[in-house]
Amino acid sequence: MTAQPTTERPGAASGPAQPLLEIKDLEITFTTSTGPVQGVRKADLEVYPGETVAIVGESGSGKSTTAMSIAHLLPKNGTVTGGQILFEGRDITHVSERQIRTLRGDQLGLVPQDPMSNLNPMWKVGSQLTEALAANGIAKGSAAKRRSVELLEEAGLSDAERRARQYPHEYSGGMKQRALIAMGLAARPKLLVADEPTSALDVTVQQQILDHLDGLTQELGVAVLLITHDLGLAAERAQHLVVMYKGQVVESGPALELLQNPQHPYTQRLIAAAPSLASRRMESAREAAPAHPRPHRVSEPLVTVTEREADTAAPADPTPSGEQDGHGPEFGYGPVNPEAAIQVQNLTKVFPLRGAVPWKTTPFTAVDDVSFELARGTTTAIVGESGSGKSTVAQMVLRLLSPTQGRVLIDAKDVTEYRGADLKALRRRVQPIFQNPYGTLDPMYSIYRTIEEPLRLHGIGDAKSREAKVRDLLDKVALPADMMRRFPNELSGGQRQRIAIARALALDPEIVVCDEAVSALDVLVQDQVLHLLNDLQAELGLSYLFITHDLAVVRQIADNTLVMEQGKVVEQGTTDQVFQDPQQDYTKRLLAAIPGGSIQLAGAEILDVEAPEGPGVEAEAVHPEQVHGDDDPGERFQRPDPV
Amino acid sequence: MRSDTRPALRPRAEHWVAPLEETPLREVDAADSSTTPRSLWAEAWHNLRRNPVFLISAVLILFVLFVAAFPQLFTDQDPRYGNLAQARQDPSAEHPFGTTVQGYDILSRTVWGARTSVTIGFLAMIGTTLIGMVMGSLAGYLGGWVDEVISRITDIFFALPLVLGAIVIATRLGSMTMPIVVLVICLFGWTNIARIMRGAVLSTKTQDYVMASTALGASSTTNLLRHVIPNAIAPVIVTATVNLGVFIVAEATLSFLGVGLPSTSVSWGGDISAARSALRTQPMMLFYPSMALAITVLSFIMLGDAVRDALDPKARKR
């Protein structure tokens, strides 16, 4: 360690002298088939009793590895090869399994990341809690059962008595996370490691759970080591931040101090890229000419003929459903706008859900009378939590799903009924980019073949011209041409997503539907891809329909925003309008839930949104957005191939 | 914000920065051009080559194939010529393994038996794999009533084990020839491939890249042939390899029971059956064909194991 800006808070009461947890010079190595890999190098951090320390980093930063190593919970191929871990002054780095077991549970607690896979599906939730109590000698038998119910209640689960007797698959995601929190705190540990405890959950649920966790840990005096990739969340919830990059700690300090005065270039990059901290729509470096202006204000005059403000006029009136005058097939559809890239009118999708009785199906309305327009050359975002129906809307626009009612107009023509050659021709104009970069490319295809496929499918050009086109596309997405010969398994998530973009652009579409296209990417990579998308829009005049759950990203990229809840559009308007002057309670709640949105940064705007009063709505129900095809339970029980 | 409202919990709130030389920044998401491009198959092959189980099985298989292809190199005796006067002899110069109850030369029977077993095994494997793949992919891809019908058919044939089915056919026909044995195995042995294929297709067809392909304008058939099947065949390959071994055992079992190839044709199973009466006096009569059978089958099953490990997605760490 070299000299650094040490800041001492003047007049602050000094806390206890002894840190609860001290990690010094930690080094963790993994043995892989390609040789040893260092996951963590020279990591230092301290946690004092009762405080919350957040480790922030992208994937591969070593944050989870560091946290897991404390209680010796590393996977089999990981070992601590250097440094020390001191708990309450005692070196626990290499203690035996038996000794660390005495610490687990009642001294060191864990709230793991993925609520879906961290509860044993075969056991009742209550018994998994009593197990924790019994293992730490706190209670046994019926006393333990009673205590479990109390703990579940404490974690915020309503009707805890009944819930304790249920199985994990009967819980929603948020409920499972609460159960995991209850388990982590059951034995009243001194230090709780919370590994991305809410990243799999909706934003509003996330806020509730984290608030609750904050309250609990304060009350119990538990120190929390919070692992997260979200800088805004970390700053909001922790007193002290530790930033990790590629296995090393690059900066650490008080939360606010770090955000306002970051010293290390990586921290600076993170802050600049973190969507929840940014506030303005990005301007592209390659911003072209006024040929593609973006309508920010309703009153802004037209610059070219290709822009029409028809859609921006209507959003001033924030009625929940469509702004057109017709609102149902019986009244006919609204007026057709030939200048809009996409016009969606009264789109509805109802899925038949198989109920308890096999032949009776209950209709589930995933999308309910949604109407909006996407103006050419602009980006419209559809925002919503899980179950909002936003992805279903995207699928219908892409003609991967047929609507139950309503229509989709592209270039003023109803494409809902297109089939055959028409449909194929339509494909050249509307292309998707999907969420999961690891599933979006065929692993058997080389990159060249992947990008070339659309050209071949539509019989465009010959081998030579196609290769030239592929090169050009790779160049557009800022990837080297020699990548053509590689395969998806050799690329990172961000690179794969860029290939997906290249593939989407191969047919020179006018409209690109991004369905959570950046949600699975690391912050800096996400930033890079968003910039790329922005540049491409400016260069090629693309219109984007951007589906996301992340309101903060919307702020950066969208001209217009639609907020959806449970299948309905609850608010729409320009992005600025929606963010600065939200009309609906739900929108306000969403905005208030953005992690870190309330942090004041020098030079950045403060999002000062009052969360509305009233009971919180927890997205408890399971919302199947795509429930088609038969889901035969018999499938699960295929005779396994024993050999 | 928490840091504003809570009292300081640290003695000194220190802001620490790592020196830049120790923590250099790299370009975000840079493309790595240093390694050679490798497809999944190439990577699987790379893993396979280093697996000792694979190497052993490969050597054994090549040996067996060689024997099956060129039996004349290993023996000059006619396996069908039995001289009763020379029956039940111990190993000698003329008959290195001895002779059987009917006077056949054991060595030549063992050597020529390889051809029978390997031929039947391969043909049956190809037949069952083709049938199974077609049934499985149609059921998995098309779903709905097609799936129901095909699955019931699969269940029906699955309910009739290979040996029992062969017994019924043999009872009906009276005698079997090699093509019929192959056909019988194909008729009753395709069900596990069909099930596996169906499962693999079911999980592959929901992948995003298939959806992307549809969005690009590919037809349903194109998707099936170009995206779904290539990604679904990995488990099928493993099972087919193991099946080869299983079918060789099946043929031997059938011949042993007398419902396979007639005793005149050269089959390890038949030889083992014929050697029963001499178990006490000349156990080697049983030993050689059994050994040959065991080695052949073992090598294919080992190969199947090695291929499965090589294709295991969890083993690919990138």
Place this chain on the structure above:
Amino acid sequence: MIWYIGRRLLQMIPVFLGATLLVYGMTFLTGGNPIDTLAGDKPISPAVRTQLEAQFNLDRPFIVQWLLYLKGVLTFDFGVGFNGRPIIDQIAAAFPATAKLAIIAVVVETIFGVAAGVLAGLRKGTVIDTTLLMLSLLVIAVPTFVIGFVVQFFLGVRLDLITINVGRDPSWINLLPPGIVLGAVSFAYVLRLTRTSVAETMTADHVRTATAKGLSRGGVVSKHILRNSLIPVVTFIGADLGMLMGGAIVTENIFNIPGIGTLLFDSIRDNEAPMVVTLVTLLVIVFLVSNLIVDLLYAALDPRIRYAK
């Protein structure tokens, strides 16, 4: 769960009908008189012939023949064979031996297979694991009849420890070696399946969570690994009954056990088609029923189905 069971039962019906039709059809669907075709050169007395023609309803259309035959099987009215003897008597006489044999085999395969598999799975990559894996490979590769002969030879002929010709009315002790031989291949499959299942479950997230709670190693294994990984094994054991049926023929043959397998074998050799068809049909029915039971067991064990919404 009710609907899961109902659905399985519903699916079972066409399979049952189809399988029995298949067996029956393969045997009796011929041009000309099936009795002649099937009997071959075998001499059949005219009285028996008339009886058989009535028994198989040869004057009725084929489908009716089959349905009537099915009805007969389900009511245990099996009729007579070519040799004129009532089939049911022979089956009843042969059944106990095979039943005992099968029980021994299932017990061996389950207990030892699971135990070995758990051991191998927990200690994956170690010497123990590799040894057990090699052992299982060997057992699968070497055909049952070879194993049978080897056991018979070494333990019976050379060391004289066991009875090689079991003979009439076998006792449990006498059936132990053949039972183990019969269960050997299944044992190997169970071992491998358990091993894979356990090894996979060990890396599951919920196992790490259980460890993090402070549970002892034994607690984690018994409560979180075993319960979760044994379900696929249960399914397999049920489905395995089919393999046991085929193996029983061979094992009984080698050890001279007068059970169903030998009865089948002899009937094949003697061209007794009615007996063959009946036995195979019965075996198929046993197989289907055991599969159904296993499916139900699966549903009972996995709370996701038991309490499905």
